[in-house]
Amino acid sequence: MASIRRREKKDGTATYQVRWLEGGRGGSWQDEIFGDEDSAKDFKRLVEAHGNKWPYGWVRGRGFVEPDDNPDDPPFLDFAARYIDRLTGIDDRTREDYHRDVRVHLAHLEHMRADGRALTATVGNITQDDVMDWVRREEAGQRDPDDPEKWLRRPADPKSIRNRHGLLFCIMQAAVEAEPQLRTKNPCRSTRLPRVDNHIQDEMTFLERDEYQRIAAEIKDLAARDLTDWLVGTGMRWGEATALQVRDVTLDAAIPTANVQRAWKRAPKGVKPAYYLGPPKTRKGRRIVALSPAQADMVRRLVTGMPPEAFVFRPLEGQAWHHGNFYNRKWKPAVAAAIAKGLPKRPRIHDLRHTHVAWLIAARIPLPAIQARLGHESIQTTVDRYGHLVRDLDSEITAAVEAAMGVPAPRAGLRAVG
Template sequence: MASIVERPKADGTITFQVKWREGGGRTDPGQTERFGDRPSAEQFKKLVDAHGQHWPPGWVRGEGFVEQPATPGDMPFEQWATRYVSRLTGIDDRTRDDYYRDVRLHLSLLQHTEPSGRVVPATICNLVADDIQDWVRLQEDGLPDPEKPEKWERRPADPKSIRNRHGLLYCVVQAAVEAEPQLRTKNCCKSTRLPRVDDHTDEEMTFLEHDEYARIRLEIKDPAARDLADWLVGTGMRWGEATALMVKDISLTGATPTANVQRAWKRAKKGSTKSFYLGPPKTRRARRLVALSPDQADMVRRLVAGQPPEAFVFRAARGGEWRHGNYYNRKWVPAVKAAIEKGLPKRPRIHDLRHTHVSWLIAARIPLPAIQIRVGHESISTTVDRYGHLVRGLDDEITAAVQAAMRGGVPHQGLHAVRDAG
């Protein structure tokens, strides 16, 4: 608790000094405030004690309570973030719903810690870099259940989720920087230290060798389901792209047959009559022509024969489009389980067929920019970040190039002569 100490002055008067440790801990920094009379000191001491050994909110040292003018346009952070999401353009309804959920469940945990140590609700104007770092730490550490320590009130988030939420948070704060009139002069998220996405030991991606995929393929008994698996691993298309292909998207004429990726399945907004709808691909570069091998062209020729232009190339048993849940539970999982029982050492997801496709291309020494175009990555950095570690097939060429560069074109025998002359 705070205490009051009398301090005699040279002129014979006495001042009353209120002393306490900020936060109340033994090692916490000491704080003081002086008063000319004991009643004022007693009143201030009660305020410090009432606020948990922190400076009373609004109190300025040496001046007393000073009303801090509110920033015009300031508002609770969650309110600002929700308004920001509602004004976004160029996103589908499902993405907007996901952003609303992130604001409600995760960004709403933000708080502001004042210099006095007092924690107050976050607003769009009072957030500082330390508040963002505290929020990241909370996401990373999670929150154990106080009544059941072995359980979680909030589970720790994986590094990728934290980065995604921080990305949304950055954009929300940046909107306040760019607002008219300006609400903030800088973005407090700019220098946040985020957890590395490779800090965990579990691999996010599974790459299949050719014989490993063959094991799974052998266990897919439905020919239509097998065709789709072959297509996914053979083209690298996303599930939503491959299953949205229509007859009119296939070109089997010319020197190189192609499949034109122009649409993909999207999750519909909650409460809609349908769970999925057809929309544009994931990114601008996801619209692309995918060259087909002769075997793939033969497969497609068989599948589209006699079908109208708007028919789906890959169709389930009753002729309709494939649904991910149905395919995953009834075709993919049983096949993988059967392959594992027979010795398959991996447990791939359907999306790992896309990763596998890229790994096969890298093993065949296809340049990364060409792979970027084929799989529809928006940026080459995405291709490099995800798959660059697989580019080991060029190690011999790289070391030979380094050797030649270090020698500067001097013949090997000449190096000895130069060294001896030195």
């Protein structure tokens, strides 16, 4: 605890000395002098609030001062931009997205002084409280002061906040690991983030088999129907399925397969063409997917007489499917027609991948096998996203518990304790 000593001066006035042990018992004595008692009391509370340490930003004898232009403590935005520019193993579009997250979202990160004054964030002055304040601002959004019905920044969903916080964590960790070190601790390490499942509406839509058939029946284009059946039957991502080439399929083996080796990637804005072929989303995205006999027959029909580099799935009038065209001209009208006839769901194209997983889980396929088929980098991703669907084993689980508890332990000598 800090204390205040009043010291009389020869002219009849007094000064007030705040004294405390730095960090508490065992620390060295520290002190600061004030000309009035109220200021001394305010400073005493600040010291105690900071764990008996000098308040951050306070300079002895001067009070809170603006940070100097310190080359060893660069502005956060400058450091973040350099960090992203130096990243390896990412494509240009991902780099552009990271820069946008910094400009649009992380730019609102600021350092709040103990006196309530906000300072521009630097690598060294960002605290855990500053990060939590930023998370709350992301959750709340910002209304237009001139028109409360409009947003200057809309509230961010929990998943987006987690993704942006992950980028912030990596930037700050780079500062911790820099040579020379720019800070000693990552302020993002203990951030309490909003739960992704706080929203009532589920992001994923799962179709029953008859529900999918109601949509498929509305797709009159054979090439589009082939692709839709493939997406729901293999669980491939759109960018993987539409990038599949003739050379990637093996149809004469005991178990026919499709080798996922590439996927469509979006190019940076302004670059033509807008999409290009690159590696799958994750390292484990490169995988071999087993095909059913019906799937093999469909592929055989599509690839007969085609060169190795030809796309397996292609519209009659083009070389490759374009997502926007397929969605607007094939998928969206089919879903709308099915809804008009009573379909109770409005699935996206990507929900065909989710539906594929739901069907596998209903057939009691183990989650590790599903992970490998989907190309998830981690089994945790599979469990987090689809583990709640594993309910068909409830009876087996309860039966196993009943069997284990079937032979009761000796109960002689037990007595009630209350």
